[in-house]
Amino acid sequence: MIDKDKELIADLKTEGKRELAFQQLVKTYQQRLYWHIRKIVVSHDDADDLMQNVFIKVWKNIDHFREDSSLFTWLFRIATNESLSFLQQKKRRNIFSVDGVSDYLVETFESGTNFEGEELQKRLQVAVLKLPEKQRLVFNMKYYDEMKYEEMAEILKTSVGALKASYHHAVKKIEAHFEGE
Amino acid sequence: MSMKAKNEHIKNELGFPKMETGFTVPEGYFESFGDRLKVRMVVKEKVTSPTGILFYLKPALGIAAGLAIILTVYLHPFGNQRNALFSKDQQSQVLPADDQIDPLSNTYTSLVSDGQLISALTEMDEYDASKMSKDALADYLASNCSDSEILNANK
Numbered sequence: 001m002i003d004k005d006k007e008l009i010a011d012l013k014t015e016g017k018r019e020l021a022f023q024q025l026v027k028t029y030q031q032r033l034y035w036h037i038r039k040i041v042v043s044h045d046d047a048d049d050l051m052q053n054v055f056i057k058v059w060k061n062i063d064h065f066r067e068d069s070s071l072f073t074w075l076f077r078i079a080t081n082e083s084l085s086f087l088q089q090k091k092r093r094n095i096f097s098v099d100g101v102s103d104y105l106v107e108t109f110e111s112g113t114n115f116e117g118e119e120l121q122k123r124l125q126v127a128v129l130k131l132p133e134k135q136r137l138v139f140n141m142k143y144y145d146e147m148k149y150e151e152m153a154e155i156l157k158t159s160v161g162a163l164k165a166s167y168h169h170a171v172k173k174i175e176a177h178f179e180g181e
Numbered sequence: 182m183s184m185k186a187k188n189e190h191i192k193n194e195l196g197f198p199k200m201e202t203g204f205t206v207p208e209g210y211f212e213s214f215g216d217r218l219k220v221r222m223v224v225k226e227k228v229t230s231p232t233g234i235l236f237y238l239k240p241a242l243g244i245a246a247g248l249a250i251i252l253t254v255y256l257h258p259f260g261n262q263r264n265a266l267f268s269k270d271q272q273s274q275v276l277p278a279d280d281q282i283d284p285l286s287n288t289y290t291s292l293v294s295d296g297q298l299i300s301a302l303t304e305m306d307e308y309d310a311s312k313m314s315k316d317a318l319a320d321y322l323a324s325n326c327s328d329s330e331i332l333n334a335n336k
Contacts, residue, residue: 026215034211038204048210052218056225117203124200144202171194178196 005071012062026055029072032145033079039140040083042105042129044114050086054079069154076155080137087133105129127177128170135170142167 008028011021033054038047057078065074087101106129109115117125128139137156141147142163149160156163 030214114205115203116205121200121203
């Protein structure tokens with residue numbers, strides 16, 4: 001995968017090969033990026049819009065990609081930042097109150113379409129959406145995406161220890177949520 | 182860690198086995214995503230790319246418009262009034278008060294040329310009373326002074 005990515009990056013930076021390489025990049029990463037974004041913003045339409053923004057940013061900035069991290073890490077970092085910025089913008093525009101990001105996400109989830117999970121999946125999703133932002137992000141990446149802590153640490157630019165603590169707190173809160181239902 | 186062991190681990194943590202989110206996407210979404218992205222990139226490119234000479238002239242036109250506004254305000258009657266007020270203000274700052282005026286200072290003597298000043302002094306000499314004849318003095322007093330001034334002169 002890493003060798004393939006290196007080849008892809010080289011092609012993306014080469015004038016004649018750029019467009020084909022970009023198509024390949026989209027094909028390779030669109031599903032993983034989409035689900036990552038979707039879990040953060042919940043709405044399909046918002047996730048679709050944000051994923052397009054992510055790929056446009058990649059297209060525009062590929063020449064500045066210094067390859068300090070892997071392509072996968074870089075893409076996920078852009079996607080995470082775009083998604084969190086999107087929620088921050090909504091917060092600034094007073095679409096929901098300062099503490100109401102979770103309420104907004106739960107409402108979006110309950111009123112939205114494109115969900116075919118069972119009752120338990122729905123309950124878990126509501127519990128996850130009620131977590132603080134960082135814990136929600138860490139729980140999604142660990143539980144649903146089964147990402148390694150080391151990878152997460154690179155994407156979120158934080159320590160493995162902090163991530164483990166966040167995940168632990170998230171699990172405890174979800175347990176408490178289920179017990180309190 | 183095997184899948185079974187992983188599920189067992191999660192089950193121990195949360196009390197239930199590993200689950201998916203349950204989120205779905207519209208049919209054919211990922212198959213058509215690349216094409217839709219391409220369309221959006223083309224549209225975005227058209228919107229942000231330069232559209233003719235006006236695009237390049239835009240900054241210069243903006244500066245020109247700004248300068249025009251500044252000049253209009255400066256040359257407007259209000260601007261002149263402001264200048265007049267300012268110069269008046271300057272005068273009051275430059276000129277001393279009446280009681281501080283030096284009678285010999287150039288402020289007033291400069292209004293009269295040197296030639297005019299000399300001829301005026303010469304004329305004064307001509308009317309020196311001690312050098313005048315009685316008739317000339319009488320003529321001078323008659324033409325320049327009132328009767329009351331003449332009568333009161335010796336009091």
